[in-house]
Amino acid sequence: MINEFYKDMTGKGSIIRQFFDYANKKGAEIGMENIYNFSIGNPSVPVPQTFTDRMIELLQTEDPVKLHSYSPSLGLPSTRQAVADSLNKRFGMNYTMDHIFMTSAAASALAHALRCVTKDGDEVITFAPYFPEYVPYVTGTGAKLTVIPADITTFQINFEEFEKSLNPNVQAILINSPNNPSGIVYSTATITKLADILRAKEKEYGHPIYLISDEPYREIVFAGVDAPFISKLYENTICCYSFSKSVSLPGERIGYMAVNPACEDAKLLVLMAGQISRFTGHNCPPSIIQMAVESVLDQTSDLSIYETNKNILYKELTRIGYEMVEPGGTFYMFPRALTEDANEFCWRAAKELNLIIVPGDSFLCPGHFRISYCVTTDMVEKAIPLFEKLYKLYR
Amino acid sequence: MINEFYKDMTGKGSIIRQFFDYANKKGAEIGMENIYNFSIGNPSVPVPQTFTDRMIELLQTEDPVKLHSYSPSLGLPSTRQAVADSLNKRFGMNYTMDHIFMTSAAASALAHALRCVTKDGDEVITFAPYFPEYVPYVTGTGAKLTVIPADITTFQINFEEFEKSLNPNVQAILINSPNNPSGIVYSTATITKLADILRAKEKEYGHPIYLISDEPYREIVFAGVDAPFISKLYENTICCYSFSKSVSLPGERIGYMAVNPACEDAKLLVLMAGQISRFTGHNCPPSIIQMAVESVLDQTSDLSIYETNKNILYKELTRIGYEMVEPGGTFYMFPRALTEDANEFCWRAAKELNLIIVPGDSFLCPGHFRISYCVTTDMVEKAIPLFEKLYKLYR
Numbered sequence: 195m196i197n198e199f200y201k202d203m204t205g206k207g208s209i210i211r212q213f214f215d216y217a218n219k220k221g222a223e224i225g226m227e228n229i230y231n232f233s234i235g236n237p238s239v240p241v242p243q244t245f246t247d248r249m250i251e252l253l254q255t256e257d258p259v260k261l262h263s264y265s266p267s268l269g270l271p272s273t274r275q276a277v278a279d280s281l282n283k284r285f286g287m288n289y290t291m292d293h294i295f296m297t298s299a300a301a302s303a304l305a306h307a308l309r310c311v312t313k314d315g316d317e318v319i320t321f322a323p324y325f326p327e328y329v330p331y332v333t334g335t336g337a338k339l340t341v342i343p344a345d346i347t348t349f350q351i352n353f354e355e356f357e358k359s360l361n362p363n364v365q366a367i368l369i370n371s372p373n374n375p376s377g378i379v380y381s382t383a384t385i386t387k388l389a390d391i392l393r394a395k396e397k398e399y400g401h402p403i404y405l406i407s408d409e410p411y412r413e414i415v416f417a418g419v420d421a422p423f424i425s426k427l428y429e430n431t432i433c434c435y436s437f438s439k440s441v442s443l444p445g446e447r448i449g450y451m452a453v454n455p456a457c458e459d460a461k462l463l464v465l466m467a468g469q470i471s472r473f474t475g476h477n478c479p480p481s482i483i484q485m486a487v488e489s490v491l492d493q494t495s496d497l498s499i500y501e502t503n504k505n506i507l508y509k510e511l512t513r514i515g516y517e518m519v520e521p522g523g524t525f526y527m528f529p530r531a532l533t534e535d536a537n538e539f540c541w542r543a544a545k546e547l548n549l550i551i552v553p554g555d556s557f558l559c560p561g562h563f564r565i566s567y568c569v570t571t572d573m574v575e576k577a578i579p580l581f582e583k584l585y586k587l588y589r
Numbered sequence: 590m591i592n593e594f595y596k597d598m599t600g601k602g603s604i605i606r607q608f609f610d611y612a613n614k615k616g617a618e619i620g621m622e623n624i625y626n627f628s629i630g631n632p633s634v635p636v637p638q639t640f641t642d643r644m645i646e647l648l649q650t651e652d653p654v655k656l657h658s659y660s661p662s663l664g665l666p667s668t669r670q671a672v673a674d675s676l677n678k679r680f681g682m683n684y685t686m687d688h689i690f691m692t693s694a695a696a697s698a699l700a701h702a703l704r705c706v707t708k709d710g711d712e713v714i715t716f717a718p719y720f721p722e723y724v725p726y727v728t729g730t731g732a733k734l735t736v737i738p739a740d741i742t743t744f745q746i747n748f749e750e751f752e753k754s755l756n757p758n759v760q761a762i763l764i765n766s767p768n769n770p771s772g773i774v775y776s777t778a779t780i781t782k783l784a785d786i787l788r789a790k791e792k793e794y795g796h797p798i799y800l801i802s803d804e805p806y807r808e809i810v811f812a813g814v815d816a817p818f819i820s821k822l823y824e825n826t827i828c829c830y831s832f833s834k835s836v837s838l839p840g841e842r843i844g845y846m847a848v849n850p851a852c853e854d855a856k857l858l859v860l861m862a863g864q865i866s867r868f869t870g871h872n873c874p875p876s877i878i879q880m881a882v883e884s885v886l887d888q889t890s891d892l893s894i895y896e897t898n899k900n901i902l903y904k905e906l907t908r909i910g911y912e913m914v915e916p917g918g919t920f921y922m923f924p925r926a927l928t929e930d931a932n933e934f935c936w937r938a939a940k941e942l943n944l945i946i947v948p949g950d951s952f953l954c955p956g957h958f959r960i961s962y963c964v965t966t967d968m969v970e971k972a973i974p975l976f977e978k979l980y981k982l983y984r
Contacts, residue, residue, distance in 0.1 A: 195796050196706055196854055197704060197705060200861040200864045201861055240652075240653040246648050250645055254645065258635040259632065262837060263631055263839060264631060265840050301871075306870065310595065313594070327867060333868070334868030445660050446875040459591055472726075473725045475693070475696040475729075476696075476697065477693055480841040480843075481840030482840070482841060
């Protein structure tokens with residue numbers, strides 16, 4: 195018989211998806227140019243030309259049998275080595291290829307990392323606001339996800355609540371910095387304090403507590419912002435990376451899991467990830483995409499538009515009267531909604547102003563809304579009067 | 590703490606892998622040209638040029654932001670529609686895009702299909718000899734895999750044993766035709782008989798029994814062989830396909846799950862597969878690979894070498910005295926070993942003759958060995974005297 199658990203899920207579209215679908219439907223009626231769609235985190239700048247050139251070169255010059263042949267389940271050795279080299283050079287680390295597992299972007303890296311270090315009945319802690327897909331990633335392992343409420347004055351970690359929630363059943367902490375949806379980057383002070391607490395608790399509980407660090411926005415950090423390389427500050431860190439945002443390849447599903455060489459059982463965790471894949475039918479990312487991504491490990495797309503857009507939106511929205519913490523990176527910001535029910539607030543913006551923003555409830559942080567500004571600067575500028583109108587509807 | 594289940598698996602390399610690794614190690618010593626490696630199912634003919642041309646065209650002409658953007662989790666609508674159209678045209682079916690779920694090759698299609706129709710404690714039946722990865726695919730859902738012993742005189746289904754094993758807990762039957770490792774194709778008579786039994790048992794048990802049909806070798810069928818399109822003969826069929834073998838793209842991880850429109854809850858199963866992905870971090874295959882594969886849906890690589898190699902090997906090996914059932918497709922054959930312990934037999938072939946073949950034990954069919962003849966015809970011809978020497982070691 196069909197699996198009732200998955201069947202019951204099919205009815206429930208995500209809230210973000212509902213706004214996105216509304217935008218497309220309304221756009222079909224009145225023209226997409228009249229829709230101000232700030233709902234989706236799709237990069238708006240092209241992949242570096244190096245990647246495109248390398249793909250074409252591989253297709254034109256390599257023996258197709260060899261080019262398209264199976265990759266080992268941990269990833270191509272050359273790609274794993276190149277990822278290690280790039281991380282070592284940029285962040286002063288000492289990864290080898292044995293610490294790198296190639297994945298289908300961050301989703302797969304997170305799902306593998308969580309399966310490596312948890313089992314049925316374990317507990318994983320994350321911090322609101324957080325990416326809603328953390329729920330299936332964590333519950334898919336049989337573990338339980340505990341969410342620490344946001345510190346909405348800074349969007350750094352709410353340590354008071356965190357320390358209350360720690361218990362010997364907690365095997366992993368899942369963090370995302372730079373953060374979707376807040377745009378906030380955890381500071382060196384925040385990560386250092388987190389690391390100190392975890393080390394003390396590891397000693398107390400007698401087992402490691404792994405820090406699973408979801409870093410798809412690592413390369414999108416604005417000028418002057420303190421953005422530490424998290425693995426450097428805590429030994430038992432598993433970094434989960436995606437090339438989706440930094441080089442604008444979201445559809446090509448490529449990323450990696452990098453286990454800190456100082457992590458307990460570091461190399462074993464990578465080998466375990468290869469075993470985990472066999473159960474989910476995941477296997478590794480396509481060979482040609484792995485090969486081509488090697489050419490852009492030390493590059494990013496031209497990400498400057500995101501900072502330009504952030505600067506305009508932050509300046510204008512705070513001028514209008516919106517309250518928010520200034521983003522340090524990503525292409526999101528997370529202002530307070532002007533009424534308690536952010537869902538109602540966002541639907542009103544959509545229906546009365548064709549301004550598509552999404553409620554913070556999806557990120558377990560009600561009373562806020564997310565603006566995704568991976569759009570043209572022209573659209574950002576044209577949307578300012580709409581944000582002003584929206585403000586006047588409430589104040 | 591790290592997950593002990595996956596940890597314990599890391600020590601256990603597959604037997605096939607051990608032979609493959611031995612071949613590479615020995616080849617490094619004495620030259621790869623002196624190793625007759627028949628251990629691995631990697632296609633030896635190139636992808637159709639159409640695919641390569643389409644990839645290059647996409648890279649050269651499409652807007653990179655659009656080209657590399659997210660695919661919906663069920664797959665690109667145009668690709669799903671094109672897969673449905675191609676199946677309808679070639680097999681007289683009536684799929685729509687709503688019956689198609691794009692996957693990372695057959696592994697992912699099988700893992701999703703099994704999760705759709707089973708839950709903890711259910712039972713899935715398969716037939717020896719079978720692909721050893723079926724164990725993690727099935728146990729990954731929480732179900733139990735029951736293996737029906739082979740009918741080694743024909744390698745069609747052992748119906749006597751099958752009927753004894755059926756019980757109300759069985760939710761799915763997992764088949765693979767053309768078969769790895771036997772090379773046998775299930776005949777229309779076999780599938781019709783299977784379908785009749787399943788329909789009767791569905792009525793008796795009051796629930797559907799899904800036929801999960803693993804079809805990566807569907808397009809590799811030799812002249813004159815009866816090779817029915819399985820979904821045509823049984824309503825509740827979920828076809829799991831891969832482009833790995835038919836168009837020689839194993840490393841690019843692309844395939845699909847096609848749910849028979851006549852299947853109970855057909856469209857719902859596809860929607861459920863999209864939900865299942867969220868738990869495993871799988872997501873859909875890369876956008877560019879989906880787009881490019883559309884161009885080769887009605888094509889195959891030049892597969893004629895596999896039939897040439899089969900003809901030579903079948904003729905020469907039976908002349909020498911080996912016993913086997915003649916393959917109807919794939920690029921495998923599965924003769925009887927010349928001693929009871931096929932494992933010992935294969936290691937002797939490797940160590941004394943540099944002839945790399947793998948024991949049937951991995952496929953739960955001891956006393957046999959698999960020859961993968963996706964190699965050059967020259968290598969096949971040069972290996973015949975070695976098979977002759979091997980025979981003489983025992984007879």
